[in-house]
Amino acid sequence: MKFPTQDCTAIITGASSGLGAEFARQLALQARMLVLVARRIESLEAVKTNLLAIRPDLEVHLVVADLALADGRSVLVDWVKKSGISLNLLINNAGLGDYGTLASATQERLQAQIDVNVTALVLLTHALLPHLQANVPAGIINISSLAGTIPMPDHAVYSASKAFVTSFSEALAVELQSQHIQVTCVCPGPTPTNFSMTARRPDGTDTDRSGQRLLRIPSSQVVAEALAGLRDGKVCVFPGRGVSIAGSLFRLLPRALMRWFLRRRFNKGTL
Numbered sequence: 001m002k003f004p005t006q007d008c009t010a011i012i013t014g015a016s017s018g019l020g021a022e023f024a025r026q027l028a029l030q031a032r033m034l035v036l037v038a039r040r041i042e043s044l045e046a047v048k049t050n051l052l053a054i055r056p057d058l059e060v061h062l063v064v065a066d067l068a069l070a071d072g073r074s075v076l077v078d079w080v081k082k083s084g085i086s087l088n089l090l091i092n093n094a095g096l097g098d099y100g101t102l103a104s105a106t107q108e109r110l111q112a113q114i115d116v117n118v119t120a121l122v123l124l125t126h127a128l129l130p131h132l133q134a135n136v137p138a139g140i141i142n143i144s145s146l147a148g149t150i151p152m153p154d155h156a157v158y159s160a161s162k163a164f165v166t167s168f169s170e171a172l173a174v175e176l177q178s179q180h181i182q183v184t185c186v187c188p189g190p191t192p193t194n195f196s197m198t199a200r201r202p203d204g205t206d207t208d209r210s211g212q213r214l215l216r217i218p219s220s221q222v223v224a225e226a227l228a229g230l231r232d233g234k235v236c237v238f239p240g241r242g243v244s245i246a247g248s249l250f251r252l253l254p255r256a257l258m259r260w261f262l263r264r265r266f267n268k269g270t271l
């Protein structure tokens with residue numbers, strides 16, 4: 001199933017920065033309408049200003065909502081119902097991480113990752129699906145991560161949440177194919193956005209960055225490959241050559257061998 005992005009009406013969650021803002025920028029010249037969703041209104045306004053500089057007649061709506069909360073998700077779903085827009089592209093991009101061990105994490109940060117990365121993505125998809133079904137051909141982009149292919153110590157809940165997103169997306173792609181709804185799951189590697197700043201804890205805990213240099217590509221390339229994947233009917237996209245190789249390798253690696261590598265890395269090679 002291919003989804004042409006020309007003249008699309010798209011909702012982009014987490015559009016106030018990083019990959020979400022970049023999706024908006026790259027869709028600006030093609031979309032009929034963009035609906036940008038996040039909590040920070042000033043950042044959303046700044047993204048909107050940039051979009052109108054690219055294309056002054058683009059219809060852009062801002063919806064301020066905390067997607068971690070049921071009330072916040074209802075704000076978006078109710079807005080879609082009331083506005084009567086012909087939604088045909090949903091980009092589930094909002095997400096966050098938390099660097100450090102489970103034992104040293106706070107309940108709030110663990111809960112926030114599950115609420116945004118998993119609960120919001122599933123429940124928004126479910127609530128907005130009837131709108132997509134009414135406007136086929138339609139598309140869904142779910143932002144997962146390369147981290148979803150490896151159970152990452154020091155990022156355990158995040159990587160598990162992204163493994164969920166990948167599995168959920170692959171199943172949904174099969175369910176919706178005959179309904180002319182393309183589901184594309186995007187698994188970026190480390191990408192320079194605000195992600196690391198948010199994931200870092202107040203005590204400064206950072207992730208192990210060894211080897212990341214080979215995987216890092218700019219957000220513009222991540223988004224360009226994601227949109228190309230959607231247009232070409234790809235179910236999984238690992239943007240960048242390094243990430244694509246790593247993704248294939250991690251998915252093929254025997255689990256015991258993977259755990260051996262992860263133990264060595266977690267214990268900084270002291271095993």
Ligand SMILES: NC(=O)c1ccc[n+]([C@@H]2O[C@H](COP(=O)([O-])OP(=O)(O)OC[C@H]3O[C@@H](n4cnc5c(N)ncnc54)[C@H](OP(=O)(O)O)[C@@H]3O)[C@@H](O)[C@H]2O)c1
Pocket residue numbers: 013014015016017018019020037038039040041043065066067068069093094095096097116143144145146187188189190191192193194195196198
């Ligand atoms: N950067 C990377 O290295 C990387 C790698 C793989 C996957 N990803 C994934 O890419 C996606 C985008 O992240 P990014 O890298 O662009 O990071 P980012 O710059 O920190 O953007 C995260 C976006 O999510 C929104 N968000 C977070 N919590 C929210 C909530 N409760 N309600 C509504 N919106 C919320 C933020 O908006 P507000 O703060 O304004 O609400 C922001 O717009 C995430 O799903 C992330 O897991 C990132």
